[in-house]
Amino acid sequence: MKELQAYTKDYQKEMGWEINSDNYAKSRESLLNNYLLLTTEVAEVAEELRKTFNLTQSKVQEGMEEDEAFLIAKESIKQDIGKELADCLAYLLKFYNYFDIDLEESFYEKMLEVRVRKNKDL
Numbered sequence: 001m002k003e004l005q006a007y008t009k010d011y012q013k014e015m016g017w018e019i020n021s022d023n024y025a026k027s028r029e030s031l032l033n034n035y036l037l038l039t040t041e042v043a044e045v046a047e048e049l050r051k052t053f054n055l056t057q058s059k060v061q062e063g064m065e066e067d068e069a070f071l072i073a074k075e076s077i078k079q080d081i082g083k084e085l086a087d088c089l090a091y092l093l094k095f096y097n098y099f100d101i102d103l104e105e106s107f108y109e110k111m112l113e114v115r116v117r118k119n120k121d122l
Contacts, residue, residue, distance in 0.1 A: 001107065002102070004093070004103070005093055005096060005097065005104075008090060008093040008094070009093075009097045012090075012093075018097070018098070019034055019095070019098040034095070037091055038088060041084055041087040041091060045081060045084045045085060045088065048080055048081040051073075051076075052070070052074055055072070055073035055076060056072075056073040057069075059073070
């Protein structure tokens with residue numbers, strides 16, 4: 001994850017896509033814009049899921065068994081949903097880099113927090 005985060009930081013700098021940190025006003029505008037772009041990409045993931053479910057239903061109506069239809073539908077969107085998830089990850093990494101947060105450390109800390117919380121709920 002550290003390599004991915006470093007790669008993304010360099011890539012975004014090269015492309016001129018970093019979140020602006022010149023001053024409060026520019027940072028605020030850039031953070032909000034990147035947040036909007038992230039939510040747009042998340043919506044595109046939802047669109048790929050919708051395609052999967054619609055294709056599954058279509059194949060079921062044609063007489064195909066549901067699990068088989070779903071496997072075919074999943075495979076049909078695999079490349080496109082992968083691209084949309086990569087877009088989401090790129091925007092998330094922008095935020096990690098802007099706030100100088102170590103993605104790997106943050107991820108493992110959060111998973112530990114969830115594990116402990118989940119076990120307490122049992």
